[in-house]
Amino acid sequence: MNTIGGYVLRRELGRGGMGVVHLAATPTGGLAAVKVIHPQLARDPAFRRRFDREVAAARRVARFCTAPVLDAGVEDGVAYLVTEYVRGPDLAQAVREQGPLTGANLEALAVGIATALHAIHGAGVIHRDLKPSNVLLSPLGPRVIDFGIAQLVDTQTLASQAILGTPAFMAPEQVRGEPLTPAADVYAWGGVIAFAGTGRLPFGGGSPSEVLYRIVNDGPNLDGLDESVRAVVEGAMAKDPARRPSAQRLLDELVGGRPTPATASQAVERAWAVGGGGPAGGGGGPAVPGEPTVLGEPAVAGGPAALREPVVLGERDVAGEPAALGGPAGGGGSVGAGEPTRSGAVTSRRRRWPWVAGAAVLVAVLVGGWVLYAGLGAPASSYHADFAESWAVGVSNGGRTELDGGVYLLTANPGWRLWKSAPFSEGSAGGVVISSRMRLEGGSGEFGVWCRGDADTGDRYEFAVTASGEASITKRRGGRGVVLHGPVRMRKSADNRVVAQCAQRGGRVVLSMWLNEKPVGEATDAEDPYGPGATGVHAAPDAATPVRVGFRSFEARPMEG
Template identity: 60%
Template structure:
């Protein structure tokens, strides 16, 4: 393991090597993860390269993050030039196809949408990728992410250097040394999708000269490519740049409707993405993020939970709340005899008040909340089931949700025959009502949690998690007050994993167990937040270990591993909690569940 530090980034291990230098997994100054491309010294010493580097990096930083790995930082220190991008956990497309074979059906179509969305963001910033190829498409748990946009320009624009790149995915005008533009990337898009769907380059193999000759003069070989994308790929691979569709038309045709925004297209992909197909090697265990002043580390932290500290400040994981400090819920005798809260009700427990214990299960659709930050019995297991809301084809998400109501059979609490993804309009069994802790209510197509001072409130989705791993997502806005909110997963009578963000933009992953203090597995750490935030969480793993990841507005902001009595699949939902002395009101615009793959 390297201990080299560049620009404040501690390099941990090499992720890959290329003609321009090496890419390293690195720890950021705040304890997060990033990918750092260290440029070869022979290039970094060249004054012309330095000028191009500054120009191209400035342009790349303008690229929106939709289906891309955004550029976070860059600099030149002596003979070392470096470029920092978001770390994307997942294999590249070339490796996935090599290891598992071609993509087809919904996965291939989602890949096509994702890469086209990335090109839309790249071109919107005035940047041309110039080197789109399978190894520059990473398959993250949320969908494809395009990397290295504009980087090819850094090594110059002479034809020989371009040809020495990846001839199989270069457009005819690029091979001839002519002017390139967005249409050049559209040609590469066609080649990449053809490769993904067939497992081979549309212009075959051989020497660079042989391949480029076929690129310029011969028709692409597309036999075996799915009919759903073949027509668009043929158009994208037209020899004449003027005959190729612009990226906006690619997206409109793929999504089956009028032109849509990159944000909507990105969400459409993320809700239905079921790759990566190949699990990459686990990154090294990095030191935990430095604890904030609101959540000091403790020597009692679990050594097998990365960055784990006892949860001494509930809202401190997202902003600080002394009133909720360090008081686990007492379990009492009120429910010892098996008292159950009726369907649609809520069980609440204040600090020191009796709480549900043992057979005191809350029927499906109910909710248990506890004050003073204590973990508690999960109101998301057992009880009667209602019909779930099924998943729609991925291309329908942008034009509006097409709900498919599916019948479900229950056997031992396991749902059978449910369609994925599950996307909620909050009208299909989400609990509404008021209690001492606060209220849960419908608000148009949204769902509002209003929580009183000193309480923590969470609600279960009316759909059990799929077997294996799960990806949970919600879009929410803090409307009034101050506090934290987010999603949770792997909930049951034993506890849950919470993923929270505060109004101040601090993120944390917390494990809560019945009758115990919460344990912070990550954070609290500052992250780039917005007025309305999209929180995405992944809970996956097996063999005695659960991997937890959190994205905020499509950026990976937190990662942790729990190997000490990890929680298993159960229920998922949303949560909110105020800061001390305040109340909080959070509106959730959307909620989705889907299986995690990889």
């Protein structure tokens, strides 16, 4: 079978008790993970009923720190389940190859998995098989997979539960064959964090029966686990399910205050992406040459309207606008830059993306929707803006820039590309990660962020989205644009969040883009690539009327070399 449900199966990723997982090309040209259920299961009417019920529940799970279910169906008697494809090692592999996690790395992992459980339980789903191999380490944080899937097979007997659940991380009530509640997942969370922080199974090794006996009768071995999470893990692994905290309570205890999944997810993303390597600072990870990485982008920034953008403490106070980035027409001066719009040749390249799982800091307190970083280990060159100051405002040939209640408004004139620099320049040789929330306020055209800008030449890499939802990565040189990737048709949205990564990989630059939780793709520039430089935002109309874009946040953080 090469195709199912319109998904072209490219290669096998793994096998399990219910079927085979494939890397597949989606009908729109992206990548996904497709689990093809064993035909003998799919022929069972009872299984088909459970399949429909559990898939419907899984699709209600919010995307926070999960690899969400995208599609499901039955074709020619074969059932299949489609989820986002996450490139990166699983937690078991990461610990095996790089050793236990400590400090902020472990804290970020704990918050990320707890956030995923909050989303899963909020949809009325119980994971039932949370374990290290079901936690993938993506460049943007941990992603929990396979939630609710164990329910698809009859779990009325202890034997079947022991097969579907992993004995080392099963809750005592699951071992006894009792009805399960979300508290069983919280118990498994404690075991997973204990394993991540010590490198040991919480109840040791041996035969499944020996491990199951210890789970019911003994306490977990938490020797060597960081004190920052040990008390929370102990509470989560209480024998009595009624004494365990909920997923929300886990977040409360880990980060303080009353965080929502949105704010907690943002905190994990910020901490996770600051470093440039794996959990132990390694970087790299398994990659498949010639394939782009498709990742589940963390939660859409902002969350409920009442929540404000995070404030980062302990950063270097970078003041002042960098030198104006003028295009060949010079229409910018000290208030920014504008240049006549031109088009260039279109090329498209795809390369592998490295996985990044280095959390440099997560000492976070979330109170009233604010995320406060204590700054332990945070790089001094990270930058966060709500546009209250330090961004150029004024009028130029290219258009107008102004501040309106903390929103940075760019109005680009017809025939011009208006681009403004942030009070942040990329100083790290490793690269930079940029993110911004934006809304099209009027007109039509493209808008987004850019990196590696040069004040003298106007050269830069742009990451743009259009009003119709098309996204692209472009290399600008002397005012001309060469499209390196795209345009890719994405889902149209009034509010957009663009995340861009400009990574140095030897003598080439790898450019990666996400839009509204979804991967756009990547491009590699090996032909006279740009070095570290300025960052910023841009807008350009595609009609005879101006385009007006409101940027609501802008963040930039360096990647380690």
